[in-house]
Amino acid sequence: MHSHAEFLRRECLDDALVATLRRDYREAPLSAADRAMLDYVVQITDDATRISPATHAHLREQGFDDTAILQMTLIASFFNYINRVADALGVGRDA
Amino acid sequence: MWIKTVPVPDDVLNRSRAGYPQVYSIPVEPRPDGKLADIVSSHSLIPAALEHAFGTLAAIYAPELPLTRPQQEMIATVVSVRNRCVY
DSSP: OHHHHHHHHHHHOOHHHHHHHHHHGGGSOOOHHHHHHHHHHHHHHHHGGGOOHHHHHHHHHTTOOHHHHHHHHHHHHHHHHHHHHHHHHTTTOOO | OOSOOOOOOHHHHHHHHTTSOTTSOOTTSOOTTSOOOHHHHTTTTSHHHHHHHHHHHHHHTOTTSSSOHHHHHHHHHHHHHHTTOOO
């Protein structure tokens, strides 16, 4: 989790935001759109079977089109993949 | 890392780097010490998987797509925290 926090710091240079996202994204000063996006990717991570057309309708109300919804879905799913690869192979662990 | 890693051929790295804009900080670039990020080299025993996995990342990060760079990285951070990923 630390490697992408570092990328985030470099991309938006706001240490406080990065720290808050790492602690609890719900406490971060986000736009409604960004909050909806992060709620969605957290739901993908926790249990994607609970996502429904209503979830997508909410994202569209926030201004995301289908390409954006697909993009956020694939990014979230990619990081679920890469997290599992890293932890299963001991990447970043000393022993 | 609990499995063996091997050197990654330059052609594999070049193809997996090909889609990334120059300004992006990407895992397939070598670190200052010249080594690859461990998450990249962890794939090295199956180079095609490395190429396609990190090539996929380039595709979904493409600048012509709707999400901003900060949005992309917020997703990556929040998902990784949720998974309690050590790396």
